[in-house]
């Protein structure tokens with residue numbers, strides 16, 4: 001079954017233009033994923049297209065009012081009218097993209113693939129009335145500790161990361177299993193032809209044809225990269241004493257100026 005994304009936004013074209021490009025674009029065409037963008041302004045409270053209002057308690061800026069966001073969410077879930085009780089359908093997860101949220105990582109992305117339908121709510125410039133978030137949102141997600149002008153690019157990032165795990169989206173399904181982060185460590189460095197470029201040689205072992213040695217080399221270079229570039233991830237790896245020893249020997253053989 002296709003993975004479905006609904007994005008509630010004031011700028012649908014921003015999300016669509018990213019999602020319709022490259023691999024996710026092909027996945028949309030092939031029907032592996034589905035994208036519905038819902039323009040929050042279509043549910044404006046008046047003929048002037050008003051969706052926001054001044055802050056209670058004072059302060060500058062405007063806030064999205066709850067009614068248009070709620071009506072857009074009802075449309076995303078296929079509910080009509082204005083039900084008294086909010087019904088959260090099963091296998092549907094509502095996510096608010098916000099710098100206050102839990103920072104997205106690969107484990108969270110993998111967990112999100114268990115849902116059939118993700119509803120992504122984006123704020124832009126202004127925030128959203130807290131009550132509608134309290135009622136609708138299952139999870140608040142950030143894509144990093146910095147502030148964007150809106151949630152649309154964050155929603156596109158999430159759609160991209162989740163989509164590539166949907167069966168059929170990547171040409172080689174096993175490819176992602178060896179990639180950075182999926183095993184809690186970074187992918188090992190990779191090389192292609194020519195075997196010597198500007199005096200720089202591809203590591204000898206990769207040309208040896210000896211698969212067991214190649215596997216070991218790639219594993220150790222992946223560990224070393226993780227140690228150097230992402231010590232936070234390295235500290236979470238559960239290595240055996242033997243593996244530590246091997247890593248030390250490997251790094252001593254091939255010293256890295258950063259170590």
Ligand code: ADE
Pocket residue numbers: 097098099141142143144145146147148149150151154
């Ligand atoms: N909206 C604004 N900044 C954001 C961030 N870092 N992550 C997700 N949504 C956002």
